[in-house]
Amino acid sequence: MLLLGIDIGTSSVKVSVVNTVTQTVIASAQYPEQESPILSLQTGWAEQSPDMWWQQTGHAIALCHKKGGYQPKDIAAIGIAYQMHGLVLVDKNHHVLRNSIIWCDSRAVEIGDKAFEDIGQEACLSHMLNSPGNFTAAKLAWVKQNEPDIYELIDKVMLPGDYIAMKLTGEITTSPSAMSEGIFFDFQFNGLSKDIIEYFGFADSLFPIVKPVFSSHGRVTAEVAAALQLNTGTPVTYKAGDQPNNALSLNVLKPGEVAATAGTSGVIYGVSDQLAYDRQSRVNTFAHVNYANENKRLGVLLCINGTGSLYRWVKTAVAPHLSYPEMNAAAALVPIGSNGLRVLPFGNGAERMLCNKQVGAHLHGIDLNLHTPAHIYRAAQEGIACAFRYGLDIMRENGMNPTVIRASKTNMFLSDVFTQAFVNTTGVPVELYNNDGSMGAALGAGIGAEIFASATEAFSNNKAVAYVEPTNTGDYDAVYQDWKIVLNQHLSYV
Template identity: 70%
Template sequence: MLLLGIDIGTSSIKVSVVDAASQTAIASAQYPDNESPILAPQPGWAEQSPDMWWQQVQHAIELCNNSGKYNPHDISAIGIAYQMHGLVLVNKDQHVLRNSIIWCDSRAVEIGNKALTAIGEKKCLRHLLNSPGNFTASKLAWVKENEPEIYDQIDKIMLPGDFISMKLTGEINTSVSALSEGIFYDFKSDKLSKDVLDYFGFNKTFFPAIQPVFSSHGTLLRSVAEKLRLKAGIPITYKAGDQPNNALSLNVLNPGEVAATAGTSGVIYGVSDQLTYDPQSRVNTFAHVNYAEEQKRLGVLLCINGTGRLYSWVRSLYGPSLSFAQMNEKATEAPSGCYGLRILPFGNGVERMLANKPIGAHIQNIDLNIHSQSHIFRAVQEGIACAFRYGLDIMRENGMNPSVIRAGKANLFMSDLFTEIFVNATGVPVELYKNDGSAGAALGAGIGSGIFATAAEAFSKMKKIKTVEPANTKFEPIYQDWKNLLKTQLEKTNQ
């Protein structure tokens, strides 16, 4: 039995077809080969076209089907993972009203800050587990304030995965996990937040029907099925944000288990059974994929906006002819600490762990007589690892103390050097697995369709590649130097 997984990333769309019996991908495809554009009409803004995502999803499925490795009509269920926090608006005809305001957009920070004050800081944190910040609810409020002609046409609001599900099925629905990441959900009452809707004046009819993550979200339209060479009526049985999905794909489902990823953004994601929150909302708590009223499972998420995004930017300037693998190899030529070269890996929107301060990215202490391409590449990896350590220390303040972190051998974790730097910076071992967001979404569909009785069964054949243990205690002075540089920049921003 075959399962199709779709991962709607910021840089590209990835799809995989997974054989349920072996729990392995038999075909995968990515579209486009280059990175999808992030539109920035003004500094601090970040948008993408939902219709672009839909076109790319179709291209990626077509590429996968063209592999000839399976019969598309053997696919029995579809799962969707998606970039979190994006706002998609459609009218009654299911037409997109504007570009999606995506996860790293910063325009709504002050709107969220005012909501926090008006609703009450304690109430927000106890009920929403977060400040409204620049999450989806605040983005919708920005549209209401600044684009009333668009706001008046809204029939439904949704997250990116809800939109792709709608294009596949014609049905619009969402989940508690999605609503919580948008800061629309009240965890005390386990329903849409009356406080948020009343404060912003949102119409309750904007919100689609709520479905469990592992359940039917609609069936494939015949017109779409014919175009994609799939069977009409295939159910979509799983839909989750990319970070909860990454945790699922690493079998991180129980309290105390922790996952990490270092793609466009960098994330550490730990599972808790408590309605926990950071008093300053520097790390955020959302409903995990297995959240239920009777069994709370929350995902505590640290997000660094500019990890892979920074590495890609550095590549375009300092090594445009190099592959990422070649950059990683070059980085090994530089010594630990890079003779004082330090990089703050920010600049892709405001950072929640820095209290939504727009400090930008910084390259400091360049010595023109010493530093070369290899030093730049290594300093980027060290700077990203230091940012992870800084955020992990915040998570530790809030009771999340991982003894091990699971990560897929993908993106920056494909670099042995980065993985080594990461474990030495954080002091936590990393278990590496062959893992992929689209394959995880496919297995999620297997859970939702009942092919697997439990999530544990769906990942029973997952094999660890290796464990990387901390080995270099000499990294602490490098981290403290980096932290002092960050402190200086934060003080300048606050002036």
Template identity: 70%
Template sequence: MLLLGIDLGTSSIKASVVDAATQKVVASAQYPDIESPITVLHPGWAEQSPEMWWEHVQKAIVICNNKGLYDPLDIAAIGIAYQMHGLVLVDKNQQVLRDSIIWCDSRAVETGNKAFGAIGEEHCLSHLLNSPGNFTASKLAWVKENEPEVYDRIDKFMLPGDFIAMRLTGEVSTSVSSLSEGIFYDFLNNRLSKDLIDYFGFDEALFPAIQPVFSAHGGLTPSIAQKLNLKPGIPVTYKAGDQPNNALSLNVLNPGEVAATAGTSGVIYGVSDQLAYDQQSRVNTFAHVNYTETQKRLGVLLCINGVGSMYRWLKNIIGGSESYLQMNSKGAEAQAGSNGLLVLPFGNGAERMLSNKIVGAQFSNIDLNIHTQAHMIRAVQEGIAFAFRYGLDIMRENGMNPTVIRAGKNNLFLSELFTETFVNITGVPVELYKNDGSVGAALGAGIGANIFSSPKQAFEHMHPVELVQPSGKSLEPAYHEWKTLLQKQL
């Protein structure tokens, strides 16, 4: 029995087909080969076309099928992971009304900050576990205020993964986990937040039906099944944001377990059973994929916007001819500390861990007689690792003290230089696994379809491929110089 996982990323779509019996990948595909465009209409804005996502999802699935490694008709369930916090709007005919305002868009910061003050900071934190900040609810409010002609035509708003499920099945649904990442969910009253809905003046009819993450979110329509050479009626049985899904893919489901990723953005995501929150809302708490009213499972999320995006920018600036692997090797030639060169990797919108400030990416202490490309590469990787350390210290202030962090061996964790820097500056060992978000989505589909008897069974064949321990090499002096530079910007 086969499972199909779809990972809707910012840069591309990845699809994987997984054998449920062995949990091994039978085939996978990524589309497009180049990174998908982000539309920037004004500084701090970021939009993508949902129809582009849908086109790329279909192409990734077809590429997988065309490899001839399995019978597409054997696929029994579909799971979806998606870039978090985006806003998709459709009319009564399920037609998209505008491009999606995506996760790194900063236009709604002030909208959310006003709501935070008006509703009451302590009330928001204790009920929503977050400030409304720059999340989906505030983006919807921005559309209501600035694009009333669009708002008046909305039949349903949804998160990006809800949209892909709608295109597959024709049905619109969401989950508590998705609503919580949009800051729509009242955790104390276990319902949609009446305070937020009343403050912004939202009509509850705009909200999709709420279903468990692991449940049937509709069956594949005959027309789409024919187009993709799949069986009609295959259920979509799992939808989750990329970071909760990344945690699931690493079998991070229980209190105290922690996952990390270093893709376009960087994230540390720890599971808690407490309705806890950061007083400054620098780290955010959402319902995890296995959250229920009776068994609280919360994901405490630290996000850094400028991680893979910062490294990609550097690659383009220095010519783009070298591969990331070659860049990693060149960066390792420079000494630890990059001969004093410091990098703040915050050039991708408002950073929540910096109280939604837009600090920008910066190079500091450049010495024209000393610093080379190798120093620049190392300084960028060190700056990203230092940003993780800065955020992890905030998580520690809030009771999250990991003894080990699990991560997929991909993106920046493919770099030995970055991984060793991350481990040494945080002081926490990292277990690396050979998996990704699309595989996690496929396994989530198996859990949702009851093909696995429990989440534990879904991961019984998963083992780390590498354990990286702190080496004792101290980067503390360089980190404290970096932190001093950052604090001057705040």
């Protein structure tokens, strides 16, 4: 029996087909090969086309089928992971009304901040566990204020994964996890937030039926099944944002367990059983994939927008002729600290951990007689690691003190330079696993379809491939303290 996992990323869509017996990937594919564009019509804006995601999904599935080794009709269930916080709007005919305002878009910061003050900070934090900030609810309010003609046509408001499930099945559902990441969910009443809905004047009818993450979210229609070579009626049994899904793929489900990613954005995600919050909403608390009213499991999320996005920019601007492994090899020849070159990686929208300030990305301390492109490669990776340390210190203030962090051996964690900088700057060991979001989504589908009795069974064969311990925290701490001085200088300007 097989499972199909779909991961709707910012840069591409990846799919994997997983064997339920061995829990291993037997085929995977990604589309497109080059990173998808982010549309930025104004400074601080970021949009993508949901129809582009759907087309990429079809292409990725077709590429996976072409690799052979399995029969597509043997796929028993489908799971979906997706970039969090994106706003997708459809009319009554399920037609997309505008591009999705995605996670790193900053246009609604002021709207969310005003709601935080008007509703009341204590009310927002105790009920939603977050400020409305720059999340999906504030983005929907922006559309209502600035695009009233589009707003009037809205039949349903969705997150990106809800949209892909709708395209597969024709049905529209969501989950407590999705509603919480949009700041539509009230944890005290375990349902949609009346405070948010009444404050912004949203109609209840805009929101889909709420179902558990692990449940049936519809079945593949005959038309879609024929196009994708799947069985008509194949169930979609799992939908989750990319960070809760990454935690699931690393079997991070119990209080105190912590996962990390370093893709387009960087995230540390820890599980808690407490309805806790950061008073400044620098880190954010959402319903985890296994959240239930009687068994509260929350994901405490630190997000850094500028992570892989910074390193991609460095490659494009400085080293278009090199591969990432070649850049990493050159960086490894540069001494720790990059001979005083410091990089702030904050050039991808408002940063939550910096109280939604837009600091921008900066190279600080360039010596024209000393620094080479390789110094920039290393300083960028060290700057990203320092940003993780800065955010982890905020999480520590809020009671999250990991003794080990689990991560997939993908993206920035493919670089030994970055991995060493991460563990030595944070002081926390890292366990690395050979999996990714599409594999996690596939196994999530197996849990939702009750092919596996539990998450423990679903990930029983998931073993670490490396354990990296801190070996030189002193030198890296000195780099961090210097980096932090540079950051504080720039924070004083904004």
